Amino acid sequence: MNQIKLSPRLLNLIRAPQRLTAQRLWRALEARERADTLAAATKLRANLVKVVARKLKFRVETVKKLNDAKFADWTERRRVQFPNAMTAELLGILHLEWRRELLRDLYDALGVEHDNGEISPGFGDGGGEPRSGGNEARSGTSAQGDQPELTEAKVYAAADAIEQEYGLRRTVVLLLAHMLPPGAQAFPGAVRPEHYGFLWGWLGKLSESPESDSGDPEPIDGETEAEADDEGADGRSFPTLDHLLIEAVNASREGTLGSLSEEEIDDAVEELASLNQHRPHSFFHVGLRDVVFERSPGTPMPKGRSKVRWYWAGKISGWGQSELWAEIVSAYDGNDIVQTLGDGSDGASERAAPFVVAALGEEGRGAEVAEFVQGALLKSGTFETDGYNRRTSIFKAVLDIGTDLLHNGEVGRARAIFDRLMEAVRAHEEDGEAPALQLFLDVRRRRAHCLQRSLEHRAARQRLKELLKLDPYPNHQAMVHADLGMLKGSFNSLEEVELPGGEGDLADFLERLREGRDHFQESVDAEARYGAHGHYCLGVLALGESVAESTEVPAGEDREARCAEAVEHFIRARSVFESSVGSYGSLVARTRLYLGIAQAVQAESAGNLTQAAKLIEGELGGKATLPGYFVDPVVEGLSLATEAGVLGSFLSALLKTGGNAVLDAIARDSSVLATSEECVSELRERARRLGASEAAARDLRSCLACYLDPQNPDAQNLDAACDILDQLEGLAKRGVGAAQFEELLAEKRYEPAWEAEDAILARVRCQEARDAYGEALVLLRKLFHQVAGDRLEEAEGIIAKLRSYHIPKEQYEAEVGRLRALKQQDRGDEDEPTNVPGKRVRVLFVGGDEGQAKTNDNVEKLVKSSASNVAVTFVPTGWSGGWSQHLDKVRTELTRHDVVVLSTRMRTELGRQIRTECRRRGKEWRSCWVQGRKGRSNAILQAARAVAPSG
Numbered sequence: 001m002n003q004i005k006l007s008p009r010l011l012n013l014i015r016a017p018q019r020l021t022a023q024r025l026w027r028a029l030e031a032r033e034r035a036d037t038l039a040a041a042t043k044l045r046a047n048l049v050k051v052v053a054r055k056l057k058f059r060v061e062t063v064k065k066l067n068d069a070k071f072a073d074w075t076e077r078r079r080v081q082f083p084n085a086m087t088a089e090l091l092g093i094l095h096l097e098w099r100r101e102l103l104r105d106l107y108d109a110l111g112v113e114h115d116n117g118e119i120s121p122g123f124g125d126g127g128g129e130p131r132s133g134g135n136e137a138r139s140g141t142s143a144q145g146d147q148p149e150l151t152e153a154k155v156y157a158a159a160d161a162i163e164q165e166y167g168l169r170r171t172v173v174l175l176l177a178h179m180l181p182p183g184a185q186a187f188p189g190a191v192r193p194e195h196y197g198f199l200w201g202w203l204g205k206l207s208e209s210p211e212s213d214s215g216d217p218e219p220i221d222g223e224t225e226a227e228a229d230d231e232g233a234d235g236r237s238f239p240t241l242d243h244l245l246i247e248a249v250n251a252s253r254e255g256t257l258g259s260l261s262e263e264e265i266d267d268a269v270e271e272l273a274s275l276n277q278h279r280p281h282s283f284f285h286v287g288l289r290d291v292v293f294e295r296s297p298g299t300p301m302p303k304g305r306s307k308v309r310w311y312w313a314g315k316i317s318g319w320g321q322s323e324l325w326a327e328i329v330s331a332y333d334g335n336d337i338v339q340t341l342g343d344g345s346d347g348a349s350e351r352a353a354p355f356v357v358a359a360l361g362e363e364g365r366g367a368e369v370a371e372f373v374q375g376a377l378l379k380s381g382t383f384e385t386d387g388y389n390r391r392t393s394i395f396k397a398v399l400d401i402g403t404d405l406l407h408n409g410e411v412g413r414a415r416a417i418f419d420r421l422m423e424a425v426r427a428h429e430e431d432g433e434a435p436a437l438q439l440f441l442d443v444r445r446r447r448a449h450c451l452q453r454s455l456e457h458r459a460a461r462q463r464l465k466e467l468l469k470l471d472p473y474p475n476h477q478a479m480v481h482a483d484l485g486m487l488k489g490s491f492n493s494l495e496e497v498e499l500p501g502g503e504g505d506l507a508d509f510l511e512r513l514r515e516g517r518d519h520f521q522e523s524v525d526a527e528a529r530y531g532a533h534g535h536y537c538l539g540v541l542a543l544g545e546s547v548a549e550s551t552e553v554p555a556g557e558d559r560e561a562r563c564a565e566a567v568e569h570f571i572r573a574r575s576v577f578e579s580s581v582g583s584y585g586s587l588v589a590r591t592r593l594y595l596g597i598a599q600a601v602q603a604e605s606a607g608n609l610t611q612a613a614k615l616i617e618g619e620l621g622g623k624a625t626l627p628g629y630f631v632d633p634v635v636e637g638l639s640l641a642t643e644a645g646v647l648g649s650f651l652s653a654l655l656k657t658g659g660n661a662v663l664d665a666i667a668r669d670s671s672v673l674a675t676s677e678e679c680v681s682e683l684r685e686r687a688r689r690l691g692a693s694e695a696a697a698r699d700l701r702s703c704l705a706c707y708l709d710p711q712n713p714d715a716q717n718l719d720a721a722c723d724i725l726d727q728l729e730g731l732a733k734r735g736v737g738a739a740q741f742e743e744l745l746a747e748k749r750y751e752p753a754w755e756a757e758d759a760i761l762a763r764v765r766c767q768e769a770r771d772a773y774g775e776a777l778v779l780l781r782k783l784f785h786q787v788a789g790d791r792l793e794e795a796e797g798i799i800a801k802l803r804s805y806h807i808p809k810e811q812y813e814a815e816v817g818r819l820r821a822l823k824q825q826d827r828g829d830e831d832e833p834t835n836v837p838g839k840r841v842r843v844l845f846v847g848g849d850e851g852q853a854k855t856n857d858n859v860e861k862l863v864k865s866s867a868s869n870v871a872v873t874f875v876p877t878g879w880s881g882g883w884s885q886h887l888d889k890v891r892t893e894l895t896r897h898d899v900v901v902l903s904t905r906m907r908t909e910l911g912r913q914i915r916t917e918c919r920r921r922g923k924e925w926r927s928c929w930v931q932g933r934k935g936r937s938n939a940i941l942q943a944a945r946a947v948a949p950s951g
Contacts, residue, residue, distance in 0.1 A: 006206065014203045021605050022087035022184045029094070032438060035072035036475075038091050039529075040097040040652055044089060048082065061337035067579040081294055084184035091177045091186040098473065102174060109158030110150060112190055117189055121159075150191075157499030167437075172206070175199045238281070245272065245285055248323070254290040258565050267529075280306040281347055287314025289324075296834035305337070306346065312338050313348035320355030328359035332372075344377025350394070351375055357397045366401040367413035370420045373398050378424035395424065396439055403446055406453075407585065415450040422447055439470045445480065452483070453492045461487050481523040482533030484720075485516025494533060494587060497540050499594070504627040506548050513541045524569075532576035536591060539569030543598050547629055563602040570595035593619040597630050600637040609638055613650040620654060631665040651676035657777050660686075670705035674715035680706055697737025700724050701744065708753060721753035725762075726909030732766045733879060742766055754912065757783065762908040774804045777812065784815050788822060793942050795819055799822045801904070804930055836867035841944040843872045844893050846886070846914060847903025848931065850878060855933050862937035870944045873897065883910045890914055900925040901942045902938070 006014075009028035013020050026034065039047065044184050052071070055061045056078055066074065066563065083088065095103050096117060103117035112119070159780035163171040177186040178395045179196045192201070197856040240247075245268060260268070269289050273282040283302050287310070290296070302311055314336065318842035319327045331338045341352045378395050383726065402417035421443045428440070444467055451460035464487070468482050482494070490514035491497055500509050516537065523534025537626065543566035564848070574591045596615030599608060616634070620626065631654070638647050651672070654662055663686060666672060666679050673679055683699050690696035707721040732741040745759040754762075760783050767776040780798050799819050802812045809816070848856075853876040863870050873893060887910060893902070900918055902911050902925055917923045924947050928939035 016424050022084045026087045037094040038072050039068035041093050088184040088186045106389035150195045151200045159202045168742045177187045281310045283307045283310040284314035288318045291318030303352045309348040313352035316355050325359040325362040329363045339734040342372040343374045354394050361401045366590045370400045370416040410455045418447040474526045478526035479521045481519045485519030503736040510544045532573040534572035535569040542566035566598040589619045593624045600634045603728040630659040646852045648675035652678045667702035670709045673706040674712045718753045801929040836944045836948050838949040840869045842897045844874045844897040847906035859933050877906045899947045902945045903928045
């Protein structure tokens with residue numbers, strides 16, 4: 001046995017039995033042990049919160065909201081002490097949660113009755129007063145059992161056995177926990193007080209014999225232990241005088257009431273430095289003073305390298321206490337002595353190096369730590385973290401820097417640090433340190449991660465398998481199994497387990513992930529916090545399999561069950577990732593996104609679609625993207641949401657991620673599209689960008705269906721629908737989407753935006769554009785019979801249009817005969833007057849293309865030759881889609897014209913808008929079916945006669 005394996009705190013407790021309390025033993029634990037215990041103490045949490053709130057003067061509700069990591073951090077950084085009785089319960093939880101096998105083996109060796117490490121109710125004499133909380137269940141109220149007779153040999157043999165199996169440090173902590181004073185015991189009744197001497201005897205072999213009881217009173221709750229140790233030859237440990245001077249300097253800096261003045265501090269520091277010229281570490285106080293009072297190096301710098309090192313150690317400690325990292329880095333860059341303080345050769349190195357390491361890390365220069373810190377310094381660490389004093393573990397500080405570099409993707413630089421740490425680990429193990437010390441295991445795991453991310457998978461796998469044998473801690477077993485599972489599928493990190501964006505890559509991705517399924521299940525089965533790694537991987541696998549075409553669903557399952565499984569895994573993973581955002585980075589957002597997807601796809605059985613939508617929306621607002629193959633099932637699932645606005649809000653968020661797949665999926669269902677005006681606008685904008693293309697026509701038809709959706713009358717927008725119909729007609733005239741447009745018109749999917757006559761005329765124009773005069777004939781004959789009864793001029797125009805087709809007259813002979821009969825009935829003869837009676841008549845002729853506009857003068861002459869009192873104004877429109885300026889001109893001209901003639905050679909929507917305006921203003925209008933000069937002049941004369949005043 002070798003006392004170097006134990007921290008000074010534990011050695012002090014062994015040397016002085018009268019100092020043993022639950023509080024002091026708790027402070028002797030490693031910070032990680034305390035943090036894990038606090039996280040597991042769920043039954044005590046309410047009382048722990050009250051203590052922390054009272055000590056730190058915070059509201060209880062504020063402390064209650066802290067997650068496990070933050071709660072532990074607050075108790076550490078602010079040195080909160082819990083009452084002895086409560087601390088004893090924490091020590092019991094530590095062993096029952098994390099070291100139950102150790103307890104079980106000790107009790108088996110001693111012959112103590114127990115139930116898997118827990119003392120049977122009624123056993124022994126109770127070892128003192130019963131405590132509240134968790135130990136009441138163990139103490140019980142039944143009759144006392146028989147206590148086994150313990151001998152020194154039996155106790156020594158039991159202690160030797162567990163020390164060999166579990167290591168010296170854990171054995172010492174366990175034995176001390178069994179000898180706590182009455183009223184605050186971790187394991188009441190397990191060992192009777194008369195047997196404590198045997199335990200102290202075994203512990204006494206680790207160092208000098210325990211001191212005799214001095215009769216000093218037990219410390220009250222909240223008392224802190226003295227931390228002064230005997231002074232070492234190289235000043236590695238400061239005696240009480242040094243500690244007092246450091247406290248005085250710091251009190252003066254903080255302006256504490258009653259603290260020494262600056263002049264008094266100067267006197268004390270200078271006197272201490274001059275007392276013994278062979279005591280270099282006195283100059284630590286000189287450097288600390290210079291920082292506290294913001295002084296430059298004073299009277300000449302001390303002579304001798306050792307004194308200068310101590311001086312800079314004091315300055316660096318002063319800066320470090322105030323977290324002035326830039327000052328430390330500046331000194332590191334400009335001073336050769338500071339650069340050597342990582343060599344571990346003396347106490348100056350031990351005191352200054354942790355702050356230099358922290359400064360390099362804080363200033364983004366962590367990669368330089370491997371060069372600064374030497375093996376001797378890493379060997380001197382005590383593996384504790386306790387404020388800024390010498391017990392700060394430089395080993396752990398360097399480990400944290402390397403871990404941060406690894407998380408940030410700087411694998412090469414991180415590996416240099418872990419290689420340096422691994423050299424120190426081997427040196428410690430050669431000196432007899434237990435290989436299973438947690439910091440050593442962390443180094444091995446991080447180094448394996450470096451190998452994994454450097455694609456050295458075989459070496460990484462070998463190191464991780466070694467870890468499984470060395471580390472019995474369930475949390476770490478869970479993490480290692482997840483790592484091995486990822487290596488099976490050739491994934492270099494947990495961040496790489498990400499569903500691919502394209503469906504073509506999904507099958508290969510899932511096949512790789514299945515390779516590690518057994519290890520992921522082992523990770524989950526550990527039932528430990530870090531089984532979250534395995535849960536995440538299995539969740540991704542289940543979610544991917546729920547939509548993959550090639551997935552062979554296991555017997556007895558269906559795809560909905562795979563999705564439900566994914567939800568469970570992601571919930572477990574999310575709780576851990578969110579409590580350590582700094583460690584998991586992008587995985588937090590990705591896990592939320594995947595959870596939302598799984599809940600949405602599982603819509604019919606999961607039900608909570610509002611939560612799913614919010615989860616996905618929240619992450620889509622960042623850098624996350626929804627894999628294309630999930631767009632359809634997620635949209636379909638969320639369309640079932642009953643809460644107003646859920647789907648529309650989600651679609652708007654989804655739209656911001658970009659990608660045609662998103663718009664395509666939304667556009668497939670008009671009822672879905674109608675829930676987001678933003679999506680409709682984006683679809684119309686995409687159609688504009690696509691120009692005269694079939695894709696543009698397809699997008700416009702989707703928008704039209706949305707605006708005219710009869711199932712969603714609140715979303716109907718007739719003006720927008722008319723505009724889209726006009727755009728579709730323009731494309732169809734150019735042969736783009738013509739068949740689909742004509743089909744849309746034939747099926748009356750234009751109502752109620754257009755009237756039936758609008759649709760017929762649009763179809764006719766499309767058919768004319770492709771020379772399908774036979775099809776146009778059918779439509780015009782039908783329209784003829786619809787208007788012939790009350791709009792004779794329109795019927796006559798239709799016959800004139802048919803004659804212009806130059807098709808056999810017998811194909812519309814019946815219509816010609818009916819027109820002749822109607823005209824005879826209307827006028828009594830076929831002679832048509834050529835003049836226009838009455839006063840001046842003003843006619844507005846709208847429509848026609850550029851070619852016709854060139855002959856407008858000739859048309860006007862024909863009109864004048866027949867009726868000199870008719871004045872005509874032409875507004876040519878052509879077929880352009882930008883007809884709003886023509887409509888504006890018509891509106892202006894209407895006030896000074898008596899009648900309007902609308903050429904059928906114009907966009908349907910423009911004609912519809914003009915007719916609407918005429919009706920609103922009470923203006924007569926007529927159609928011009930024949931586009932030649934004669935046809936237009938006749939249409940103008942007929943319109944003029946219709947409105948000419950008699951006499």
